[in-house]
Amino acid sequence: MNNPNIYIPYLMRIEKITQEAPGVKTFRLKFENKQEAEEFEFKAGQFGEYSIVGVGESTFCIASSPTRKGYIECTFRQVGRVTSALASAEEGDVIGFRGPYGNTFPIDEWKGKNLVFIAGGIALPPMRCVIWNALDLRENFEDITIVYGARTVADLVYKHELEEWGNRPDIKLVTTVDPGGETPDWKGEIGFVPSVLEKVAPSAENTIAIVCGPPIMIKFTFPVLEKLGFADHNIYTTLENRMKCGFGKCGRCNVGEKYVCIDGPVFSGEELKLLPAEY
Amino acid sequence: MQIDNYLIRQTSLEKLFNNLIGNGKTVFAPQASEKRILFEKVKAFSEITDNYLVTTNAAKSVVFPRTEKLFSYKKTKETTEITDASTEAVPEVVLWGTRPCDAAAFIPLTDTFNGDYPDILYNNRRGKVYLLSFSCATCDEYCFCTSVNGSPGNTAGSDILFTKLSTGDYLAEVITEKGKKLVAENQTLFEAAPEEEKEPNLAKVKTYFNQDEIQAKLQNLFENPVWDEKSRACLGCGSCAFVCPVCSCFDIQDEKHGSKGTRLRCWDSCGFSLFTLHTSGHNPRETQGARWRQRILHKFLYMPDKSKVAGCVGCGRCSRVCPADINILETVTSI
Known part of the structure; x- marks a missing residue:
């Protein structure tokens, strides 16, 4: 500024x-x-x-x-x-x-890797930034997978972009809605993001997983990724604690010692494991 | 910087005060009302009380007002016009009668408002403040400055520290450039340093714990029953944060009057249940115990880890004012 x-x-x-x-x-x-x-x-x-x-x-x-x-x-x-x-x-x-x-996704370090984006509900917007960033530099990355879920079909955001991503041969898109949230013509998955992820996730080999969702989804998705063989340092998420100032002064967004506003919002699984679950 | 020592006669204090007022400075000093001693704007030396341990409120409002304008705006359908509040003139303020703990509190407070994002509103005010502190000759059971690297005669943070001697006159320790400037402007009032030692004239504040040891212990104490146990009586009123000289958590709120308005910074407290509440209804600090833990960890672990200085100066105000008799010293010493 x-x-x-x-x-x-x-x-x-x-x-x-x-x-x-x-x-x-x-x-x-x-x-x-x-x-x-x-x-x-x-x-x-x-x-x-x-x-x-x-x-x-x-x-x-x-x-x-x-x-x-x-x-x-x-x-x-x-x-x-x-x-x-x-x-x-x-x-x-x-x-x-x-x-x-705040800090940023280390996208430059992901060159030559597969990327799997995992988002739930209104948490696709923070991830859309890094998804398009990666798609605009598509040649830098190997396979790109997007797993996105919302409560109902209506709640899925960026419907036009989901359609575009679904039609692209260089992206694997999996959408899901919570049980009961489907419509008669729904062609995607039915189930919560962590369990759908377990079915459709790419191999953890040379893959970075980027997770964004409500705290409850993050807490359930990390163990799934671990089970799939993802190392903590290959998992990233973005936290969204309540904030006022955005630059480390107003005092409310910290998770343990780390301020989400200046030390985050992007954290690796490795960093998150060292912090208390104060998010 | 080398500290210069002088003697100032008891009778000269009033002259010094009058000169400060005469030079156009605004003076805030302890003033006694029926139930409280508060830092208030004073015009005459006779309005100041010297019969106090510490004031009920902290002196922080001089640099970090309870409600402070960040900017004002004028809005029409087409345009928004913003007027920066940081360009408004800030008066030169003398804080007269701060205790060494009060003065030391400005160090972590200034740290918070700087770092990667210097806060010009705070810095403008802080730059215009002179801290004329008085050593403590008495203390009570709530005082614990010596446990957090302070002392009743600590010079850190003050521009000049006065210590009352057995004669009734004062040792004046001039610590900073600002202090030296005031002495230069009032040269006739400052005499050659007294012979008498400072130490015997200071309160004997018991040392209850060692800040470095507490810091080390807190590293592994996030999950511990002590937080719930010690905060069961907490009403979540936030008084502890409001009287604390270091607490600086704030909220940002807008005030609107038709097409005009202001964006304000207001004091807030980690003890309030809404402080961390997410829009979704999820609250990362759901219980009063989690909030009490945040208060203790922030002061005794996070702040010293980050900037080497604890977020507590041991003034004891929070414990004196707590309507539920929650005592920070008791929590820390039980760890």
Whole structure:
């Protein structure tokens, strides 16, 4: 951020709004200030504080890939006061954004490896950033597998992109919904992400697993990956504890000694094992 | 930096105070009200009390106000205009009558507001603060500064430390550039250093534990019944954090008046149940025991691990103010 006052947001105009699922929207945001747009850089895995002045700030990962220049995207579910205010914003409105904050997925270290992305529900957005980042550099990686689950078919986000990924010969996409969440014409899997993963996962040999989901999904997915032979240092996740500042001062997002905002949000399985389950 | 020693007469303290006021400085000092001693803005020397152990509140609000404007805004359908609050002028403030524990607390507080993201709002205020502390001649059962690398005559953090001598006059230890500047501006009030030793004039604060040993023990104490046991009475009121001179956890909230408004930083507490609550309803610190553990680990393990300085100065305020009689010293010594 160029402003010496680290609490001042960039002003961003909403260029496009996409309704992804019931209560879930994606905003494409462009900088109001040209210079800020030119100087802004981020990497896959980082997050920001999105705000409506007069209402407050809310924390989401940047959902677009750093390879797509000129804009950022965020996807959020309308739940609380701030996300409700964001949800009622229209294309052309100006909102606030502070960031990028936090560490990044070590995507450069994954060259020549297979990647398996595992996401649940509204946790696909933080992963979409690194998925597109990898797809835009497709030749750098071997097999790419995406395992994505949501409660119901309607709750699956990025439906157009799921269709696109499903049609690509260089991606193996597996979608699943919770039992009872299927529709009559549902062609995907039925079952929770960890158990579906166990069936469809690629070999752990030369493979990096990237997991993102609610804490409960992470806690159930890690043992499955372990059983499949994934070493802790080949597993990555991104945590999303409650935050206010985003830069290690407000004091609430820490997991043991580590602050999710500055030491994370990206953690390897190896790092996570050293931390208490305070997420 | 070398500490310069002087003598300042009891009668000269008032002159020093008047000169500070005369030079346009805002002075905050302990003022006695019916039930409390609070750091308040004072205009006359007679408003200050010297009959206090420590003040009820901490002096931190001078650099970290309870509610602080981060910026203001004006919004129309088409545009949003933001006005940075950090460009507003900040007054020169003298904190008169801080105790050595209060002064030492500014060290970890400043650490928190710096690092990779220097907080200009905090730094602007901190840069304008002079800390004129007074050593402790008395202590009570809640005091434990000597267990956390402090002492009743500790100079760390203060610009000038005054210690009352048997004659009623004061030893003035001038510690920082800021302190030296004040002495230069008031040269006639500062006389040659007294012969009398400082030590006999200080309170004897019992050492209950060793911070380094506690830090080592806490490494492996995350899962332990002590957290629930010691926090059963906790009401989650957050008083401990509000009176603590080091606690700096905050919330960010917006206040809106029509098309205008402000974004504010407000004190918060790890003792509040909403502090870590996720939007989903999941709470990583679900019980009061988990919150009490966070408070202790943050102060005695995480902060010293990160910046070498504990997040507790042993002032005892949190224990004195707790409506449920939870005592931080009792928790730490039981470990």
